Amino acid sequence: MVKQPIFLEPVFKERIWGGDRLHRLFGYHIPSEQTGECWAISAHSNGESIVKSGRFEGKSLSYLWEHHQELFGNRTEAKFPLLTKILDAKNDLSVQVHPDDHYASKVENGEPGKTECWYVIDCEPGAEIIIGHQAKTKQKFVEMIETGQWNKLLSRLKVQKGDFFYVPSGTIHAIGAGVLILETQQSSDITYRVYDYDRVDPDGRTRKLHLDKAIEVSNIPHPDNATAPLVNVYEGASIVTFVRANYFSVYKWEIQTSLSYEVTEDFLICSVIEGCGELKTGAGTYPFQKGDHFLLSNQIGRVEVEGKITVIVSHP
Structure with a gap:
């Protein structure tokens, strides 16, 4: 694991x-x-x-x-x-x-x-x-x-x-x-x-x-592909769902203090675009900062994210 x-x-x-x-x-x-x-x-x-x-x-x-x-x-x-x-x-x-x-x-x-x-x-x-x-x-x-x-x-x-x-x-x-x-x-x-x-x-x-x-x-005429973000607010964080489409789903984790998240997707792709913090898993604590990019395997289970951070997250 x-x-x-x-x-x-x-x-x-x-x-x-x-x-x-x-x-x-x-x-x-x-x-x-x-x-x-x-x-x-x-x-x-x-x-x-x-x-x-x-x-x-x-x-x-x-x-x-x-x-x-x-x-x-x-x-x-x-x-x-x-x-x-x-x-x-x-x-x-x-x-x-x-x-x-x-x-x-x-x-x-x-x-x-x-x-x-x-x-x-x-x-x-x-x-x-x-x-x-x-x-x-x-x-x-x-x-x-x-x-x-x-x-x-x-x-x-x-x-x-x-x-x-x-x-x-x-x-x-x-x-x-x-x-x-x-x-x-x-x-x-x-x-x-x-x-x-x-x-x-x-x-x-x-x-x-x-x-x-x-x-x-080219698509002719051009169709309207606008999406409507869905915001879920938690204590210490919010998750914005931008799109759930055929090839990918994309979210923004806006973390003010902390977020607890159970990885049930096959895997998550994470890009830190603002701030810094720590990611805690069953294997230890991992610091990260703006500009870092990482994968979370479905084997990881629950993760605890602490800090003031903005992360763009996606999965197939």
């Missing part, structure tokens, strides 16, 4: 739109001041999390999934199903869309599709996201893309700290400059770019667009 939390080492990705807030706000050692992505909990081959300490120190998350399924409720998926990221958008991300499982299985060598969701950790005043579009028919959608009517086509929303957005596959979307988000998603690295503001890289090259695929997989 594994009663300890499994702390994981993130992987960092430089991006043309990235910045340095992952270092400034979380203290991470990032590769440059254009670091856009922290792959916090990942078993994807493009960036694997490694266990920091304990019995499985030095092992990859995919190794645990393949060789210690008992930690994860003996689920049947071939690969670890989720990926948690923190994204620092110093500049606008490209306007993009992701395919669903059916399309990806046919076109992307067995890679799954990508449904995701965003929790806004922080943002600059006036920051925006793009989510959805105004075209009512595929013909109009294609026409507005071909004629560059981006301001008319794309739906923009102002955001603020604490906002949550559910972004199913097929949703046209983009994270705007000045937004720092935690993203929970299917474990997939497929992105179809629709528009990239005619940007060029340091060598003067534009980034590749994927218009044919994007047009094929």
